[in-house]
Amino acid sequence: MTKTMSIRMDRDNFEFLSAMTVEEQSDLSKAVRDLVTRGRILLAVERYRKGEASLGKAAKVAGLPVGQMMTLLGEFGVRSRIDAEDYRQSLANLAKVW
DSSP states (O other): OOOOOOOOOOHHHHHHHHHHHHHTTOOHHHHHHHHHHHHHHHHHHHHHHTTSSOHHHHHHHHTOOHHHHHHHHHHTTOOOOOOHHHHHHHHHHHHHHO
């Protein structure tokens, strides 16, 4: 379900978004949606890096599956905090479900 909202922003940010729409041959709504998506990803990476979120929670914040979040963390150079026992437990849980 799509929701509609209006926002207020300063001129500098509006001009940035307007320029972005021209550059990407897009519209203002899409530019805002893209930036929100990117912001969610960066927030998730930051929270995981700081230890404020688990892998699952970070994936939820980013709006991504856990596997994709793991790949993304690697691309950002963030080391995994999953130890060998966590990995073994995950494999055991996967075996039960599958």
